[in-house]
Every structure is written in C-alpha cells, then in structure tokens.
Amino acid sequence: MNVTETLSQGLKREFQVVLNAADLKSRLDGELQNLQGKARINGFRPGKVPVGHLRRLYGRSVMADVVQNAVNEANQKIVADKGLKLALEPQVRFPEDQASIEAAMEAKGDLAFTVALEVLPQIEIADLSDVSLVKPVAEVPDADIDASLERMAGQNRNFSAKAEGAAAEKGDRLMISFVGTLEGKPFDGGTGSGIPLELGSGQFIPGFEEQLEGAKAGEKRTVKVSFPENYGAAHLAGKPAEFEVTVDEVQAPGELKIDDELAKGFGMESLDALRTAVREQLGRELAAQSRRKVKKSLLDALDGKYSFELPPSLVEQEFSAVWSQVEADMKNAGKTFADEDTTEDEARAEYRKIAERRVRLGLVLAEIGEQAKVQIADDEVTQALIERARQFPGQEKEVWEFYRKNPQALAEIRAPIFEEKVVDHLLGQVKIEDKTVSREELYADEDAETEEKAKPAKAKKAKKAAAADDASA
Template identity: 55%
Template sequence: MDVTQTTADGLKREFRVVVPAADLETRLSDRRSRLKDQVRINGFRPGKVPVAHLRKLYGRAVMAEAIEELVRETNAKIVTDNGFKLAMDPQVKMPEDKTELEGVVEGKADLSYTVSLEVVPAIELADFKGITLERLVAEVADDEVREATKRLADQNRPFAPKAEDAAAETGDRLVVSFVGRIDGEAFEGGTAEDVPLQLGSGTFIPGFEDQLVGAKAGETRTVTVTFPETYMAANLAGKTAAFEVTVKSVEAPGEVALDDDFAKKLGLESLAKLEEAIRERMKADYAAQSRQKLKRQLLDRLDALHKFDPPPTLVEEEFKSVWETVVSDLKAQNRSFADEGTDEEKAKEEYRGIADRRVRLGLVLAEIGEKNAIKVTDEEVSRAIVERARQYPGREQEVWDFYRKTPAAVASVRAPLFEEKVVDYILELATVTERTVPKDELFKDDETAADAA
C-alpha cells in the first residue's frame, strides 16, 4: 500500500492512497475463509462450502466490507503516523469512474482514493502563573435578607373574598375568564377560564390589569390592549386586541405576620431559621455570580494569550449554530437587525468572531485538560445526571433512561464538568486577588457576556 501526501494547506491535509489488487485479494481471501465457517447453505455441510461458490454468492459484498475496513485502518494509521489531532472526520473520495470502481470490486484493479483531513493546530500554552485576576465578592446585607423574607411573605399572603358589591383594587386577586379578539376574530391562546390574576402584579399584557381596577364580581368588561413589539408570539406582536373579561370573584389580601408561625408553615422551626436559610441561598447566588465573573475574566485572558487560526470547519459549524439561534430569537420577537442597530452583514461578522473565540477557547481548554490529565469520571457524570433528573419530580426514571440511551446527551453533561475542572486547575496556578463590591456591581451585566465560551 502506498500513501502519499498531496496537499498541505493551512490545517488541511490530503493524502492519495493506492492499494494493490493483490493486497485486496489477500484481505478478501481471509474474509472468505472466515465466512466459510459461518454461513449455512443448503446442500453443503458447515465449513465445507467451496470458496468459489462463496465468491459467487458474496464476493461483491465481502469486497465492499474489506474495502471499508481497509479505509478505516488506513485513515487511523495516517493520523497516528503523523501525530494529527483531527478537527473533523476524514473525508474519503473513492473513484468516480464506474468502470474503474467495478474493476476494484472484482479484484482486477488497484484501489486508488483520496482522504482529506482537517487538523487541530499545535497549541503552545501560556504560563498560567503569570495570569492575574480579580475575584469580586459581595456581602449579603441584613436588609436584603429582610426584603427577601418580606417578598416571600407577600407571595404566601392569604386572600379572602370581598363584599359582594366591593370594587377591585390594586393588590386584590381576581378570578377571571376572557375571550380575546383581533379585528373581531378570536385568536389562538386568547381564551381562558377561571384564571387567577393579582392586580398590579404585571403578569398580563401591559394595561390589562389597570383596566380591571374598580371591577366587581359578576361584572364583564372590555379590555383593550396592544401586544408589545417584542411579544414572544410573532403573529400577535404589535397588534391591538379586545378582551371580553368576566370577573368571577374578587379577593382582598390578608396580613402576614413575620413570626415563627409563618416560618413553620414553610417547614422551618423559627423565623430565625427561615432568615438563615434565605441568607444561605443568597450567599450561594452571590458566589455563583462571583464565579461566573471570575471565569469570564479568565477566558478573556486565555483568549488574549492564545491567538491562532482554529480549524475553519469547526468555526463554521459553531457559527451556524450561533446564527440559527440569533435569527430564531429575532423572529420570535418580531424584530430585525435594524431594530438592534446593525445590519445582517455586520451581525454575521460579529458572530463569526464569537464563533472563532469559542472554538479557540474550547481547543485551549481541551489541550490544558489533556496535558494535565484532567478527567471527568463516570461517577461524576452520573451524579450530575441524577441532579438533573431531580428537577423533574415524578419523571426521574424517564430522565435517567433518556441519558442512558443518548450518548450525545451524556456528552453534553460531561463537557461542562470538564470545563469547570480545567478552570479550577488554572485558577490554582493564577494569582487571584479578592475585592468586596456592592451587590449592584457584582450583578452588573458585562458587555462581553455573550462572547464567553
């Protein structure tokens, strides 16, 4: 067998492979010999089927299998011998001439084909000990805990029916039924029965709740509102609808005492324990936000320290995925690129840059993990899947079975676990200082958030 490299263009490689007909015949004979002991053909004892008869019956199929096996082995050898890391599966191009291909299958001609590869570039990793980062942290203030406790109390506030002729006020809870129409025609999703609605909650379309202030139980009102331009249902965005609303009941909110009894209703032994639980949850939220900002800083530094041309195919695949999401989101919001202050070409250029960054960072993190033997164990993956399954009470087994049967889904669990382990490894080497900031600064949106890997 002769393997010759014919192209080396950037990260693209192409090889020409020639396999003599004699080599193919040797492989074919070996497969026929094994087949002779396996097949059962009427008129012949097991293992006694003449080879010539097998060739007549199965020759073409066996040759196709032999060629397929040989191509796999050859591709693997090319990768191993050259020390390549592949960015994509090898692309094999067989002879297009039917006569030539027929000669190969019949064992009368040499097999000549090309295999195209796209490889991952060699990545020279930076010295992570030279990276300096700042971890932003914020303390959970007592007044924030009190506010959160009060919000929880408001959410659990009891409601009692108002007097039969009492008018609804902001804060009251109504039970309503309605039919919505646009240009006199009822539309899908615009009709509902016995829906609870607290006036002033902002749950419904802007203006809807305001027009029900003063309504009484048993009253029917026409509420006219305009759907926001960014409404999730594109067919309704920006349109004006008239809702015929019937108020079934009006209930007034009661008072909630923030005391031990209230805490016990929520399953905690005292108000102090409730506030402690709320504080711990808020601390976890703050810590997660601090970690996210620190990780974003780190990715920015890795991006700046590792500049190379990533495999074009990987970048194109990532761009397509990102672009589909962008276009889908705009369509769902009934918005255009002009509404975003740009045009399609500029947006594509921006998101190609994001795709390039994501691919490069992904390759850098993978290289760090490989060179430092960072692994994610099956046990760690299983624990993560269990946590996901717990998010669907009553359907845990269904979720578990889905992951067990879907390798791609398991990979989607493993990948972020691996990334976090690599990030932790780098953070151990980097110099990380800590700065206490107000909550607002900790949770301030970063313009580069969408660019993070």
C-alpha cells in the first residue's frame, strides 16, 4: 500500500492511496483460503472446495470485503503516521473510470482512491488567571415556599358536586364532554369525554374557560376560540374552532388546608418537614440557575480568549441543526422572515455565527478536558441513563436497551457529563465573587427573553444570539 499526501491546506488533508494488483491478489487469495476451511458446498467435502471454484462463486463479494478492509487500513495508517485528530469520518473517493474499478475487482489492475480529511485545529490552552466572574446567588423567599404549598394543597384538595342549578364560578371544577370542529369538520384530538376542567386554571386554550363561566350541570354551550399562532400542532395553529361542550357536573372546591395531613399525603411526617423539603427543592432550582449564569459568563470569557480556524464540516453540521430548528419554529408559528422584520440571508448570517461559537467552544472544552485528563465514571453514565429512561414511563427497558446497543447515542449521554466536569475544572481556575441577588434578578435575563419574543426581530437579535448559544458544546 502506497500512501501519498496530495493536499495540506488549512484543516483539509487529502491522500492518494494505491494498492497494486499483486497486493490485491494476495489479499484476495488469503481471504479465499480462509473461506475454504469454512465453506459447505454440495458435491465437495468440508474444507476441500477448490479455491478456484470459490473464486468463481464468491470472488467479487470477497474482493469487496478486501477493498473495504484496505480502506479502513489506509485510514488508520494515515491517522497514526501523521498523528492527526479527525473532525469527522474520512471521505473516500474512488475513480469514476469504471474500467479501472472492474480491473481492480478482478485483481488485474491497481486500485487507487483518495482519502479526504478534515482535522481538528491545534489549540493552545489560554491562561485564565486574569478572568474574574460574578456568581449571582439567591436565597429562597418564604413567599415562594408559601406559594408552593398553596399549589400543592390546591392540587390535592377535594371537589364536591354543587347544588342542582348552581352556576359555575372561577375556581370551580367542571366535568365536561366536547366535540371540536374546524370549518364544521371534527379534527383529531378535538373530542373528549369526562374531562375535568378547573375554571381559571388556564388549562385549555385562551378563551375556552371563560365561556363556560355561569354554566350549569346538564347545560350545553358552543365555545368559539382560535388556536394560538404558536400552538404545538401545526395543522391547528392560528385556526378558529368551535366546541360543542356538555357540562356533566359542576363541582365546588373544598377548603384549602395546609397542615400536617397535607404533608403526610406527600410522605412527610409534618408540615415543618414538608416546608423544609420544599425549601431544599427551590434552593436546588436557584442553585441550578446560578450555575447556568456563571457558566454562561465563563463561556463568554473563553470565547474572548480563543480564535482559530474551525473545521468547515463541523460548522456546517451545527448550523444545519440550528437552522432546521429555526425553520420548524417559524413554520409552527406561521411566520415568515418578513414578519420578523429581517431577511433569510440576515437570519442565516446571525445563526451561522451562533453555530461557529458553539463549535469553537466545544473544541476548546474538549481540548481542556483531554489535557486535564477529565474522566467519566461508569456509574455516572449509568445514573444519567436511568434519568433519561425515566422520561419515558412504560418504555424504560426499551430506552435502556437502545442506548446500551447504540454507542453514538450513548455518547450523547456522556457529552453533557464531560462538559460539566470540564466547566467545574475551569471554575476552579478563575476568580469567582458571589453576589447576593433576588430571585427576580437571578431570572431577569430569561424573563426579558420571554418578553422579547413578542417584539420585532431586529430589536431582539442581540438577546436571541446570547440565549441561543448558552449551551455551547
């Protein structure tokens, strides 16, 4: 096997690989001899099938295996000899001349092919001793604990039927049946029976619950609403619908009790124990948000420290994933780029920058983690896999088996664990100052981003870009 480098430009490499006919014939003969000892063909004793006969029967398929093995061997040799780190799998190109391919498959001519590679850039780890970060820290307000307990009590309180002829009020629960139509025709998911609906809960689409206030048991009403523009089902988004609703029963809520009995319903010994558990849970949520904020600041600092050529294919791969999501979101919302006060070209340029940042930071974190010898224990992966399986009730076993049998999918489980460990490693190298803030301040950027969704695109571009690349690797 003769390997010659034909291109070295930036992160791109190309190699010409040639296997001469004699080498091909030797490899083919070796494979056929191995097959001879295993072949079972009528008319021949086991292990006594002539090699020539095997060549006539299986020569072409065996040669295909020989070629594939040669390609794999060439790829491994190139990577090992040149000490390369690949960005993506090698791309192999065979000659377009069919005659030369046929000659090689018969071991009567040389086989020449090209291996094209994209390699990872050399990254020199930057000094972070001058990086100072502010970590916002919030305490759990007693009001938040009280609000959580009220929600829990509300979810567990009893309802009882109101007196005959009593009208439904906000806070009451209705048992309803309905048939929904679009332009007079029923649609999938638009029919329900024995459905509980608490008035004022916002459980149904806007305008639905309000039209049932004042209804009585046994009453039928026609509810006219329009599905939101951003409704999850694209075929319903923004469309007007009518629901023929039958109120089967009107129920009044029982007393809202926040006491030891409520706590026992959640497996706690007392209300004090439940309050402590709620405080701890809310504390974990605040700590997670604080972590996200300081991580975002760290990634911003890293982004300012590194500038290097990016593998084009990795950028294109990341951009394609981002852009597909953008297009899906716009389709679901029934929007165009003109509606967003921008153009497709401007949007593409914006999101390509986001993709480039993600790739750059992903490569930086990977290099830092490798040099720091960051390791992921098997039990960490197992725990993450258990958590993923729990997201699919009733399908836990199938999810578990899927990941265990699919190395690429399992790598998606390992990646965020690795990233968080690298972030921990980096946070230990920079100066961090805790700053006490309110809960509202801690979530301020996210709340502002939610409000920005209603504004024209040009007014929110900066925030959109900052939010979209928060998870960078």
